[in-house]
Amino acid sequence: MERAGQVRTIIECKNLGKTFDTKETHLEVLKNLNLSVRENEFVVLLGPGQCGKTTLMNIIAGIQQPTEGEVIFNGEKITKPNPRLGVVYQTTGLFPWFNVMHNVDFGPRMKHMPRSERLAKAQHFIDLVGLTGFEKSFPIHLSGGMRQRVGIARAYCNDPEVLLMDEPFGHLDAQTRYSMQEAIEQIWSQEKRTVIFITNNIEEAVYLADRVVLLTNCPTCVKDEVIVDLPRPRNYVDKEFLRLREQIGELFESTK
Numbered sequence: 715m716e717r718a719g720q721v722r723t724i725i726e727c728k729n730l731g732k733t734f735d736t737k738e739t740h741l742e743v744l745k746n747l748n749l750s751v752r753e754n755e756f757v758v759l760l761g762p763g764q765c766g767k768t769t770l771m772n773i774i775a776g777i778q779q780p781t782e783g784e785v786i787f788n789g790e791k792i793t794k795p796n797p798r799l800g801v802v803y804q805t806t807g808l809f810p811w812f813n814v815m816h817n818v819d820f821g822p823r824m825k826h827m828p829r830s831e832r833l834a835k836a837q838h839f840i841d842l843v844g845l846t847g848f849e850k851s852f853p854i855h856l857s858g859g860m861r862q863r864v865g866i867a868r869a870y871c872n873d874p875e876v877l878l879m880d881e882p883f884g885h886l887d888a889q890t891r892y893s894m895q896e897a898i899e900q901i902w903s904q905e906k907r908t909v910i911f912i913t914n915n916i917e918e919a920v921y922l923a924d925r926v927v928l929l930t931n932c933p934t935c936v937k938d939e940v941i942v943d944l945p946r947p948r949n950y951v952d953k954e955f956l957r958l959r960e961q962i963g964e965l966f967e968s969t970k
C-alpha cells in the first residue's frame with residue numbers, strides 16, 4: 715500500500731537467498747526473501763529466534779553477501795558496507811577508551827569535519843538521546859540503556875539515510891526497554907530517517923512500526939505484513955493497540 719509522502723522506495727531486497735556451507739553442513743538461512751522499504755518508513759522485522767534476522771540485516775548493510783538475489787539501495791546494488799546505511803547492534807560496540815562525546819563524534823572526526831562543527835553536531839544528538847551532562851563519561855560508567863543511547867547518537871551523527879537496528883534493546887531490562895522505545899520513537903519523529911528495526915517482541919513492534927513485516931522460521935522469508943496506522947506516540951494499553959498486538963501475535967505464532 716502506498717501512502718502520501720512515503721512513495722519512494724529506498725531499499726529493495728530482491729529474491730534474497732543465503733546458505734552457509736561447511737564441510738559437514740549445508741544451512742539455508744534465507745530463501746526467496748523480498749522486501750521493499752520506503753523512504754522515512756519505520757519498518758519492523760518481526761521474526762522468531764535464529765530465523766536469520768541478523769544475517770538479513772548484515773546483507774542489507776553490505777557486511778555479508780547473499781548467495782542469491784540482491785539488495786538495491788537508492789537504485790544501486792549493495793556490494794559492500796556503505797556509510798549511508800548506519801547499523802545499531804544489540805551490543806553497542808562503543809570504544810571504551812573514548813568518552814561519550816568522542817564516541818558520538820567518531821564518524822565526522824574520521825571525515826575530518828572541523829572540530830567546532832563536529833562537536834556541535836555530536837552535542838545535538840547527545841541531547842536528543844537524553845544524555846546531556848554525560849559527554850565526558852566513559853562507557854564503563856554508563857548503564858546498558860545509556861550505552862545504547864550513545865550507540866544510537868553515534869549512528870545518527872554519521873548522517874545515514876537508513877538506520878538498521880538489530881534487536882538494539884534485546885539485552886535491556888523491561889523498564890529500560892520501555893524508556894528506550896519511547897526515546898527512539900521521539901528521535902525518529904524529530905529526525906526523520908528510514909529505519910529497519912529487528913525484534914522478536916510483538917509489543918515493541920506495534921509501538922514503533924509503520925509496518926510490521928513478519929518473517930518465517932529458517933530458511934526465512936516474508937510471511938505477512940501489517941500496517942500499524944495508530945497515532946504517535948502510542949499507548950501500550952490503548953484498545954486499538956491491544957487489538958493489533960493480538961492480531962500480530964496470532965500471525966507470529968503461525969510463523970513458528
Ligand SMILES: Nc1ncnc2c1ncn2[C@@H]1O[C@H](COP(=O)(O)OP(=O)(O)OP(=O)(O)O)[C@@H](O)[C@H]1O
Binds near residue numbers: 765766767770932
Ligand atoms: N557465518 C555463519 N556461518 C554458519 N552459520 C551461520 C553464520 N551466521 C549465522 N549462521 C546460522 O544461521 C542461522 C541464523 O542466524 P542469525 O544470527 O541470522 O539468526 P537470528 O534470527 O539473528 O538469531 P537470533 O534470534 O539469535 O538473533 C543460525 O542457525 C546461525 O547459526
Ligand SMILES: [Mg+2]
Binds near residue numbers: 767768769880
Ligand atoms: Mg540476531
